[in-house]
Amino acid sequence: MDTIDRREFLAAGAVSALAAGPLGAAVTQHPAAQPAVQPAGAGGDAHRGACFVSSANGLRAVDRAMELMAGGTHPLDAIVDGVAIVEDDPHDNSVGFGGLPNEEGVVQLDASVMDGPLHRAGSVGALENIKNPARVALQVMRRTDHVMLVGAGALRFALRLGFKEEDLLTESSRRAWLKWRENLSKDDDWLGDDDRDAIEGKPLGWRAAPIDIESGPSVPGDSGVPHTTGTIHCSGVTGTGHVVACTSTSGLSWKLPGRLGDSPIVGAGMYCDNGIGSAGATGRGEAVIGVCGAFSIVQHMEAGKTPTEACLAVLTRMADRTREKRLLDDRGRPNYNVTMYAVRKDGAYGSAAMWKGSRFAVGTSGPARLEASAWLYEK
Numbered sequence: 078m079d080t081i082d083r084r085e086f087l088a089a090g091a092v093s094a095l096a097a098g099p100l101g102a103a104v105t106q107h108p109a110a111q112p113a114v115q116p117a118g119a120g121g122d123a124h125r126g127a128c129f130v131s132s133a134n135g136l137r138a139v140d141r142a143m144e145l146m147a148g149g150t151h152p153l154d155a156i157v158d159g160v161a162i163v164e165d166d167p168h169d170n171s172v173g174f175g176g177l178p179n180e181e182g183v184v185q186l187d188a189s190v191m192d193g194p195l196h197r198a199g200s201v202g203a204l205e206n207i208k209n210p211a212r213v214a215l216q217v218m219r220r221t222d223h224v225m226l227v228g229a230g231a232l233r234f235a236l237r238l239g240f241k242e243e244d245l246l247t248e249s250s251r252r253a254w255l256k257w258r259e260n261l262s263k264d265d266d267w268l269g270d271d272d273r274d275a276i277e278g279k280p281l282g283w284r285a286a287p288i289d290i291e292s293g294p295s296v297p298g299d300s301g302v303p304h305t306t307g308t309i310h311c312s313g314v315t316g317t318g319h320v321v322a323c324t325s326t327s328g329l330s331w332k333l334p335g336r337l338g339d340s341p342i343v344g345a346g347m348y349c350d351n352g353i354g355s356a357g358a359t360g361r362g363e364a365v366i367g368v369c370g371a372f373s374i375v376q377h378m379e380a381g382k383t384p385t386e387a388c389l390a391v392l393t394r395m396a397d398r399t400r401e402k403r404l405l406d407d408r409g410r411p412n413y414n415v416t417m418y419a420v421r422k423d424g425a426y427g428s429a430a431m432w433k434g435s436r437f438a439v440g441t442s443g444p445a446r447l448e449a450s451a452w453l454y455e456k
């Protein structure tokens with residue numbers, strides 16, 4: 078794949094144009110939202126043909142999906158099966174079994190899937206005790222007239238279909254939660270007086286900015302306890318042009334019970350259109366929801382942007398729309414990370430993150446590999 082070439086030049090130009098052009102002109106451009114134009118991404122936009130991308134924790138998922146599809150498995154079953162490898166992994170504390178729990182110590186999982194040719198989606202939110210929420214989301218899509226089931230209803234649905242209930246806390250996730258409880262309250266999601274002051278522009282009392290994120294790893298909050306974002310997203314197109322998407326997560330650690338992030342929201346954490354392509358996101362879900370992240374990426378690709386350009390355009394908007402002081406660093410840049418992923422119908426692909434350092438998994442031919450995501454800002 079060629080890297081710093083015309084496409085990269087165009088990607089960089091597109092971002093600058095966005096800042097100054099019709100879209101940028103229509104809004105108050107955040108002074109810090111001028112992206113550091115980098116050798117834009119490593120994320121390539123190059124491949125033609127079957128292509129699957131995922132968050133960096135999805136190397137095995139992509140390999141599994143490609144292998145299953147080669148054997149004739151439906152592409153959506155194939156990626157859901159690939160994602161299940163990560164959901165089952167007790168060492169990935171951002172997804173499925175072993176995912177870090179909410180503030181009450183309960184693991185609540187979110188997932189969504191979408192099938193391009195049918196233009197149908199399925200999703201579950203705040204699902205407890207079932208370690209493969211993406212499989213349940215697939216059944217919501219296939220076996221109901223609905224798109225989204227949450228909480229107790231989602232669990233009852235899963236049990237009726239024969240999914241087994243199990244305790245999703247591992248010894249290590251339980252210990253992490255206990256440690257967090259002991260260190261309440263700077264890392265919790267209740268906005269206290271200090272936090273409310275920060276929204277108004279007074280000193281920041283909120284948790285430390287978790288911007289070291291790649292995808293999946295935990296970062297210590299003020300208490301030294303991991304505060305995790307992290308998710309698996311997988312987007313793909315087959316050689317025959319079948320577009321699919323899937324996202325699965327345990328969400329933000331220590332979240333308020335019942336909190337849904339972007340992952341189960343069709344159009345935010347994932348979205349696909351069989352005529353255009355597929356996209357998804359990992360990272361701070363609240364920010365992704367605010368710009369209809371995955372849907373917006375697909376719209377940008379429809380308008381002619383490459384996958385990397387489309388991801389960068391949405392991140393630029395996200396940065397501009399981040400207005401609360403508690404979410405900005407001392408230079409007015411978002412103090413959180415989001416990584417976005419996209420595959421176009423023709424197999425072109427790309428990824429970009431708010432902050433330099435994210436990588437993503439790519440499967441075209443041969444074993445899946447990690448590539449660097451493009452980025453808006455670097456430290």
Ligand code: ASP
Nearest residue numbers: 306307308328338360362
């Ligand atoms: N996007 C997920 C959420 O907000 C978390 C993540 O991807 O890190 O729930």
